[in-house]
Amino acid sequence: MILPLTFQDVSFELGGIRLIKDLNCTLEAGPRTMILGANGAGKSLFLRLCHGLIRPTTGRVLWQGAKGRDPADAQAMVFQRPVMLRRSVAANVEYALKLRGMAAAERRAAVEDALGHTGLRRLADNPARVLSTGEQQKLALARAWALQPEVLFLDEPTANLDPAATHAVEQIINAIDAAGARIVMTTHDLGQARRLGDEVMFLNRGRLLEKALAERFFSEPENDLAQAFLKGELLWWQRGRGNLKRKPPKQRRQ
Amino acid sequence: MTDFSDAFGAAMGLVLGFDADLAEIVGLSLRVSFLAVAIATAVGLPVGAAIALYRFPGRAALLVAMNALMGLPPVVVGLIVYLTLSHAGPLGVFELLFTPAAMIIAQVLLVTPIIAALTRQVIEDLWVEYEEQLRSLGAGPGRAVPALLWDGRYSLLTAVLAGFGRASAEVGAVMIVGGNIDHVTRVMTTAIALEVSKGDLALALGLGIVLMALSLSVNGAAFALKEAAESRLG
Amino acid sequence: MKRLMTGMAMVLGALVYAAHGAGPAAAETFIAVASTTSTQNSGLYDYILPRFTTKTGITVRVIAVGTGQAVRLARNGDADVLFVHHKASEEKFVADGFGIRRFDVMVNDFVLLGPESDPAVVGGEEDIAEALSKIAGAKAAFASRGDDSGTHKKELSLWKASGADPKAASGSWYRETGAGMGATLNTASAMNAYVLTDRATWLKFSNKGALKILVEGDKRLFNHYGIILVNPKRHPHVKVKEAQAFIDWVLGAEGQAAIGAYRIEGRQAFFPNAGR
Numbered sequence A: 001m002i003l004p005l006t007f008q009d010v011s012f013e014l015g016g017i018r019l020i021k022d023l024n025c026t027l028e029a030g031p032r033t034m035i036l037g038a039n040g041a042g043k044s045l046f047l048r049l050c051h052g053l054i055r056p057t058t059g060r061v062l063w064q065g066a067k068g069r070d071p072a073d074a075q076a077m078v079f080q081r082p083v084m085l086r087r088s089v090a091a092n093v094e095y096a097l098k099l100r101g102m103a104a105a106e107r108r109a110a111v112e113d114a115l116g117h118t119g120l121r122r123l124a125d126n127p128a129r130v131l132s133t134g135e136q137q138k139l140a141l142a143r144a145w146a147l148q149p150e151v152l153f154l155d156e157p158t159a160n161l162d163p164a165a166t167h168a169v170e171q172i173i174n175a176i177d178a179a180g181a182r183i184v185m186t187t188h189d190l191g192q193a194r195r196l197g198d199e200v201m202f203l204n205r206g207r208l209l210e211k212a213l214a215e216r217f218f219s220e221p222e223n224d225l226a227q228a229f230l231k232g233e234l235l236w237w238q239r240g241r242g243n244l245k246r247k248p249p250k251q252r253r254q
Numbered sequence B: 001m002t003d004f005s006d007a008f009g010a011a012m013g014l015v016l017g018f019d020a021d022l023a024e025i026v027g028l029s030l031r032v033s034f035l036a037v038a039i040a041t042a043v044g045l046p047v048g049a050a051i052a053l054y055r056f057p058g059r060a061a062l063l064v065a066m067n068a069l070m071g072l073p074p075v076v077v078g079l080i081v082y083l084t085l086s087h088a089g090p091l092g093v094f095e096l097l098f099t100p101a102a103m104i105i106a107q108v109l110l111v112t113p114i115i116a117a118l119t120r121q122v123i124e125d126l127w128v129e130y131e132e133q134l135r136s137l138g139a140g141p142g143r144a145v146p147a148l149l150w151d152g153r154y155s156l157l158t159a160v161l162a163g164f165g166r167a168s169a170e171v172g173a174v175m176i177v178g179g180n181i182d183h184v185t186r187v188m189t190t191a192i193a194l195e196v197s198k199g200d201l202a203l204a205l206g207l208g209i210v211l212m213a214l215s216l217s218v219n220g221a222a223f224a225l226k227e228a229a230e231s232r233l234g
Numbered sequence C: 001m002k003r004l005m006t007g008m009a010m011v012l013g014a015l016v017y018a019a020h021g022a023g024p025a026a027a028e029t030f031i032a033v034a035s036t037t038s039t040q041n042s043g044l045y046d047y048i049l050p051r052f053t054t055k056t057g058i059t060v061r062v063i064a065v066g067t068g069q070a071v072r073l074a075r076n077g078d079a080d081v082l083f084v085h086h087k088a089s090e091e092k093f094v095a096d097g098f099g100i101r102r103f104d105v106m107v108n109d110f111v112l113l114g115p116e117s118d119p120a121v122v123g124g125e126e127d128i129a130e131a132l133s134k135i136a137g138a139k140a141a142f143a144s145r146g147d148d149s150g151t152h153k154k155e156l157s158l159w160k161a162s163g164a165d166p167k168a169a170s171g172s173w174y175r176e177t178g179a180g181m182g183a184t185l186n187t188a189s190a191m192n193a194y195v196l197t198d199r200a201t202w203l204k205f206s207n208k209g210a211l212k213i214l215v216e217g218d219k220r221l222f223n224h225y226g227i228i229l230v231n232p233k234r235h236p237h238v239k240v241k242e243a244q245a246f247i248d249w250v251l252g253a254e255g256q257a258a259i260g261a262y263r264i265e266g267r268q269a270f271f272p273n274a275g276r
Helices: A042-050 A089-099 A103-119 A132-145 A164-178 A190-196 A216-218 A222-230 B004-017 B020-053 B059-069 B074-086 B099-136 B141-151 B153-170 B173-179 B189-198 B199-234 C002-021 C035-043 C044-056 C068-077 C087-095 C130-138 C148-164 C183-191 C199-204 C242-250 C252-263
Strands: A004-015 A017-027 A033-036 A058-062 A077-079 A151-155 A182-186 A199-206 A209-215 C029-037 C057-067 C080-083 C097-117 C142-144 C174-176 C196-199 C213-216 C224-228
Touching: A004 A042, A017 A042, A017 A209, A017 B189, A033 A042, A033 A190, A042 A077, A042 A151, A042 A182, A042 A199, A058 B099, A077 A132, A077 B099, A077 C087, A089 A132, A089 C224, A103 A132, A151 A164, A151 A199, A164 A182, A164 A190, A190 A216, A199 A216, A199 A222, A209 A216, A209 A222, B004 B199, B004 C035, B004 C087, B004 C148, B020 B059, B020 B099, B020 B141, B020 B153, B020 B189, B074 B099, B074 B173, B099 B141, B099 B173, B099 B189, B153 B189, B153 B199, B173 B189, B189 B199, B189 C035, B189 C183, C002 C196, C029 C035, C029 C068, C029 C242, C035 C044, C035 C057, C035 C183, C035 C196, C035 C199, C044 C057, C044 C242, C044 C252, C057 C068, C068 C080, C068 C087, C068 C148, C080 C087, C080 C242, C087 C097, C087 C224, C087 C242, C097 C130, C097 C242, C130 C148, C142 C183, C148 C196, C183 C196, C183 C199, C183 C213, C196 C199, C224 C242
Parallel strands: A033 A182, A033 A199, A077 A151, A151 A182, C029 C057, C029 C080, C142 C174, C142 C196
Antiparallel strands: A004 A017, A004 A058, A199 A209, C080 C224, C097 C196, C097 C213, C097 C224
């Protein structure tokens, strides 16, 4: 069990600019977390810090325990643009399993399983690159599912998809959650956040402004920037406002 | 103009007459260049991939040098290999001079930078696209190399064909280290040079046409292979 | 990555092994003879060498390069026999200890070629030095090999005899190609220039253009060939037995007869003179 994941005073700096500022939070096992915020708020950076693709400049990102699995082995990530190797649909899933050291016979079964769950079985031998974006994203999910991760990170997975594909992807995410993986996802789509989320983290300009259960966040957000965000107002002119009077971001009552 | 029509006539005559000497020369040319390109590929692919994926001090200088080596003058390489393999040189004891092996060595030196430099560019571009996803799946640069090489296979094939073009077309290196010895180290390009030096320009041009036809065939075969593979695997 | 490297190393090893085998059977007995392109291009070797091989079973591999390069090859021990046509270089080769002894083999001659128009009016001249002096005076185009070969050295010695200094005019009417006889002939043919060449190469040359023989017969135009065994004390790997067999044959009755019997366009090209 690698959860909970804890951020301790994490900051991330690039080119002299702090893009993530003093972030503290804990992600427990269980709830599906939606990460919201305007463009440039740091949602994608936060996800990458969780997944280990980038290292914090200061502070620590801690997984629960070394007992059982290596944290890296127990996670998977799906990106906004699906990245597929130049080979067949099935081979793309199999590649991920090969990297994890799974034996050949086991792999075949796992691939079949994953493709079946995502409705891609009939496309198994097709070149992955000629699939539509929606199908490629489903393939990315199939690949992630086959790894049986404890945590699945998703970075705006449906941003480039039409409503039908979006719906299909959301179904698959629900299924993966039901199968036991913990979902952490960024999205621009407030409706989607409402549909899928159990809890919400609201980021603005690299700071975590609010973390709350979804129901409460959508009905009565505490932070005024969050309120403005939900109302659909643009936040570009609110530089620092709504933040200065508040105490440094800490865990609020869950 | 008569030289050109004479040349075509000469070329046709040689090929259709299944001239035995020509067949021997063509056979040796292909053996030398194919082997040289194969060895250069075995060395150049991993070296190019490694330079693409790893950062180390002096990398920029190495990169520039590798690109510059693509333009190595064949005659200079020939000279260096001669001095090395000569009995007056360090490796003379192996008696490799004036044998096809020496020609292969020289061509390996010429072709490897081409394949390495082009591989580096291909793999670097692919890594930009794939890095995050591959790292997410647990493949850092080292483990990702085979997947990257396979994914870039069509671009890399072009790099290999560029190498083959260089090998089969050069005369400076193989002339010096091979000696253009009849039935031993005479290849298409040195045969052409010989006919030019004898003033038999039509025959030289005819041989040149045969050489170009050979190159066309190799590239045509590679293209067909690629098309077939692409339709199957994508 | 490690598996990939191991795999590629194995492939590499297999290829290098295969490459070494690419070529004639290793069991073949052969010697390497460093000679010149003009001798090779005359076709003499294609005529006489098979006779030697049939008799002794030894294959002769001729490496045909410029005289300077041939001497260098022999000095480095990359050939077993030196067979060129520049007495001074050959004698120095022996004096420096790289060769055992120089033997006369055969003689052919040089001829002065020129355009039909003959701007310097040298056609029929019997004195080669006089002819060259006229060419310098007329500043007529002259193509030189400029490559330190036997032919080139002969040419320079003749210029000296004529009193003219063509080097000063290098780039204007005196054109140094820095190339072999064939390439220089091609250039001369295209430029309609005068050029000095050995008769055998000229007879065999297929791109004569508008050039013809204008001066011949002067005693100074004779070209002497010498054969030398590379000194095994300097280069222990030299195939002494086989190389000596070749030298003996060339200097013996059979070889000399074969040399004398070789015809280009019906004319004798080389005149055997061993032992004289």
